[in-house]
Amino acid sequence: MIRQRTVIYASTGGLPALPRLERIAHDTVTGTAYRHRLPRPGPAYAAVQITISGRGALWHPDGTVQQIPPGWAMCLLTDRSRFVYGVPDDALEPWEFLFIEMFGLSALDAVGELVARHTPVVRCDADHPVLDDLKRRLPTRGTRIAVMTPGESAMIAMAVIAGLVDQQRDPDPSGEHHLCLQTMEMLRSQLADPPSIATVARQLGVSREHLTRLFTASCGEPPARWLRTQRLAEADRRLRGGPEPIADIARACGFATASHFIHSFQQQYGRTPAEHRRRR
Numbered sequence: 001m002i003r004q005r006t007v008i009y010a011s012t013g014g015l016p017a018l019p020r021l022e023r024i025a026h027d028t029v030t031g032t033a034y035r036h037r038l039p040r041p042g043p044a045y046a047a048v049q050i051t052i053s054g055r056g057a058l059w060h061p062d063g064t065v066q067q068i069p070p071g072w073a074m075c076l077l078t079d080r081s082r083f084v085y086g087v088p089d090d091a092l093e094p095w096e097f098l099f100i101e102m103f104g105l106s107a108l109d110a111v112g113e114l115v116a117r118h119t120p121v122v123r124c125d126a127d128h129p130v131l132d133d134l135k136r137r138l139p140t141r142g143t144r145i146a147v148m149t150p151g152e153s154a155m156i157a158m159a160v161i162a163g164l165v166d167q168q169r170d171p172d173p174s175g176e177h178h179l180c181l182q183t184m185e186m187l188r189s190q191l192a193d194p195p196s197i198a199t200v201a202r203q204l205g206v207s208r209e210h211l212t213r214l215f216t217a218s219c220g221e222p223p224a225r226w227l228r229t230q231r232l233a234e235a236d237r238r239l240r241g242g243p244e245p246i247a248d249i250a251r252a253c254g255f256a257t258a259s260h261f262i263h264s265f266q267q268q269y270g271r272t273p274a275e276h277r278r279r280r
Helices: 105-117 130-137 152-165 177-187 199-202 208-219 223-241 245-254 258-269 271-280
Strands: 004-011 021-029 035-037 047-052 054-061 065-067 072-077 083-085 095-103 122-123 142-147
Touching: 004 152, 021 152, 035 208, 047 105, 065 072, 065 122, 083 177, 095 105, 095 130, 095 152, 105 152, 105 223, 122 152, 130 142, 130 152, 177 208, 177 223, 208 223, 223 245, 223 258, 245 258, 245 271, 258 271
Parallel strands: 004 142
Antiparallel strands: 004 021, 021 095, 035 083, 047 072, 047 095, 054 065, 054 083, 072 122
């Protein structure tokens, strides 16, 4: 069962590169029949699903599960994300969430970078001022259509994304989360030949086991899998950016051979790098 209040925005004359707010919905869903699989066909868009009460879950292809409780949000890209999300089997209460749908190249790229830098599940306060403004725009019931200028639409969409980015900042620079951010930065800055986790841990003054445990708890996935996602995200950016040879992209992103890169890319995106480039 789904209870929903929705506002759909119509705007014309905007630039394709600008983000565009398309839809805001307040949903309450019950029952484990609520499951969605990504990627999905149709025009590509970015969305943020912010838990207000109850909880959702996200199932990765390798079996890893990330919970989406209050204070957290799920970011998705309909053409790039590869997971299933919905109500977990052991849920005891409905999942209530705010859903924000955004189109435009910059929305896709910004949300894609946020996911690549963290995970699809990120911190998000449902009472954030930007979200309070969006909730006030919803009808008391049902669905309504509203008109918005391209400029206002872009500003609201970017405010949502900027609010998410700000909420990922570590409030305690000496805390455990900061170790994870430092690890990410050290690995991301050397994608072609990253240091081992043992080397990173030694430089940060902790054990490899401790760093791996902290990283997995904070990010929902171990460092090796996160690094693989980073490499493929960088490959995706390069493929969409120009005619760089696929073998060169593979080397720059840390893959030992082009065949290994092609296999990994197809597992992640459901198509080969060449097919992906043709669809950009």
